[in-house]
Amino acid sequence: MTWRRLAAGGLAMLVLLAALAMGAAIGETRIPLDVVGKTLANRLWGAGYGLDPIDEGVVWHYRVARALVAAACGAALAVCGAVLQSMLRNALADPYLLGISAGASSGAVSVAILGLGGGFLSLSLGALIGALVAFGLVALLALKAGRGAAAIILAGIAGSQLFSALTSFIVTKSANAEQARGIMFWLLGNLSGVRWPDVGLALPVALIGCLVCIAHARALDAFAFGANAAAALGIAVRRMQVIMFGATALMTAIMVSIVGSIGFVGLVIPHAARALVGVRHHALLPVSALLGAVFMIAADILSRTIIPGQVLPIGVMTALFGAPAFAVILMQRPVTR
Amino acid sequence: MLAARNLTWRAGGRTILSGISLMAAESEFLAIVGPNGSGKSSLLTLLAGLRPPRAGQVLLRGVDLQDIRRRDVARVIALVEQQAETGERLTARQAVKLGRTPHLGPLRPWSRQDDRIVDAALASVGMTGFASRPWPSLSGGERQRLHIARALAQAPRILILDEPTNHLDVEHQLGLLELVRARDLTVIAALHDLNHAAMFADRIAVLDRGRLVATGRPAEILTPRLLAEIFHVDARVEPGPDGRCFIRLLGVSRPAPEECPAR
Incomplete structure (x- = not known):
């Protein structure tokens, strides 16, 4: 059993590393894999290979950072989706259910268009604050509405609608066409501006967040028959709700503030992972993280290469290629009553 | 073993249970019976410690359930809800x-011992x-x-x-209650079928509109008069061995529908 787990973990790391290497090699200009490897060797332990400084710069400063952030976002969103689907017992739950992406967009437009913060707030920070404010409101509303799964989902819908309306209001009232277009691109998800400092934020948040969720895998399993059944199995349901909703909200808010609200990953990757390894969270969460990371890197590569000379928003790619793949998974599920 | 003291529970502005005091002894089978909406499920939820009561307390071996860690409660008390479904x-x-x-x-971590316990549990219900x-x-019965x-x-x-016998065929109803x-367990079960209560319970507690109206041995409790007053049915009760009895239902008692307006 332990050996099998070690082998699975090793295989997962290999797949992830291969995806990262592809992310660094493929782009507008194709850079051979050996150059990617040598760049990493130069940067990580000063191997001193002679390389074209432009190639080396592109690989290190742009592509590696970008691929790492994509992986972190994909893993975090997929794990958040899996956790929320289990806690709320709803197959349609995704990381944005609790008002986070709507709040983030309101925060972002408040900074970018209304000039909130007087230039001291970045777009990212504005988005993060907006996301957390929205989540706070949704949490408060859910608390008042009775804490049940239905109450939480409805509170999330109310919060999301409110903040979406607020965003539309600000955009239509104050933005010029150029700003409105810029905001729309940001909302669809964008990895173009990603640099190393973003890696420094995204990677630890994704790692710690995913580990916190995986540490609660057994308690998440116990929610299969609902919160009451979980309580009867000895789970402190309130505490669990605070930790899980808090952790997923924080992870999602930080990812959205770095790359915008990339859809589809958090909804669909957990279902794909369930089809592969079943419903037990010890396996489901790590596999969701791996699939999410690889899927996001692949979507990023496609978004950069599918139309020569143009970068598409990654959110468009995740849905455009993810939806058909998901349809295939759905159709292959065994039919049961 | 488990005792309720003066339990009160309210939900949606309505009092569901009031002033319930009850206890189940070690290895006793206590049946809780009562018409629809009498508060049986709410009482079981409180007894399992899933919710804190509005007033009163539930004591497990003399300690208030609300003062015991959830996990420690779950090692002693197991609950089978009426409707627990999953989409997983x-x-x-x-x-x-x-x-x-x-x-x-x-x-x-999970051990071979756990595997053995799970195998035995599956075998005991024939699954x-x-x-x-x-x-x-x-099927519904298999899930149950x-x-x-x-x-x-x-x-x-x-x-x-x-x-517990919902969704089960007759064989499995009796099989489960016998099981x-x-x-050697203390069992507290809400039962709809009064004959099941009469056959299997050591004692029966009768709930009506959130109040405990009677507790005692089956033959003392399940009298034609109580069946008419609480359940609004006419019945003949035949005495059985060791304080048990058999109930023959004859029909709905006639004057009852006027007395009891639709809830």
Whole structure:
């Protein structure tokens, strides 16, 4: 059993590393894999290979950072989706259910268009604050509405609608066409501006967040028959709700503030992972993280290469290629009553 | 073993239970009966410690349930709810394995012992052959038996059952009640079928509109008069061995519908 787990973990790391290497090699200009490897060797332990400084710069400063952030976002969103689907017992739950992406967009437009913060707030920070404010409101509303799964989902819908309306209001009232277009691109998800400092934020948040969720895998399993059944199995349901909703909200808010609200990953990757390894969270969460990371890197590569000379928003790619793949998974599920 | 003192529960502005005092002794089978809406499920939820009562307390061996860690409660008390469904595609065995949750932790991983307990629980409800079947493919009765197996895998001292015989055919109804009575367990079960209560319970508690109206041995409690007053049915009660009885239902008592306006 332990050996099998070690082998699975090793295989997962290999797949992830291969995806990262592809992310660094493929782009507008194709850079051979050996150059990617040598760049990493130069940067990580000063191997001193002679390389074209432009190639080396592109690989290190742009592509590696970008691929790492994509992986972190994909893993975090997929794990958040899996956790929320289990806690709320709803197959349609995704990381944005609790008002986070709507709040983030309101925060972002408040900074970018209304000039909130007087230039001291970045777009990212504005988005993060907006996301957390929205989540706070949704949490408060859910608390008042009775804490049940239905109450939480409805509170999330109310919060999301409110903040979406607020965003539309600000955009239509104050933005010029150029700003409105810029905001729309940001909302669809964008990895173009990603640099190393973003890696420094995204990677630890994704790692710690995913580990916190995986540490609660057994308690998440116990929610299969609902919160009451979980309580009867000895789970402190309130505490669990605070930790899980808090952790997923924080992870999602930080990812959205770095790359915008990339859809589809958090909804669909957990279902794909369930089809592969079943419903037990010890396996489901790590596999969701791996699939999410690889899927996001692949979507990023496609978004950069599918139309020569143009970068598409990654959110468009995740849905455009993810939806058909998901349809295939759905159709292959065994039919049961 | 488990005692309720002056329990009160309100929901949606209505008083569901008021002033319930009740106790179940070690290894006793206590049946809770009462018409629809009399508060049986709410009472079981409070007895299992899933919610804090509005007033009063539930004592487990003399300690208030609200002062005991959830996990420690779950090692002693197992609950089978009336409707517990899942959309997850877990297998029958995985559902039963959940019963081991309160006994596992970071320093106490899954062991062969747990596997043996789960196998025994599956066997005791006759579901061994169904172990790898996915949940959505199982019938209502099969699911109900698995819920019981899950509760048994929890290795509790007290088993709280809410309408455990729902969805079961006659053979499995009796089989299940015999199974839980044969165990050295304290059983508290809400039962709809009064004959089940009469056959299996050591004592019966009767709830009506949130109040406890009677407790005692089956033959003392299930009298034609009580059946007419509380359940609005005419019945003949035949005495059985050791304080038990058999109930022959004759029909709905006639004046009752006017007395009891639709709720």
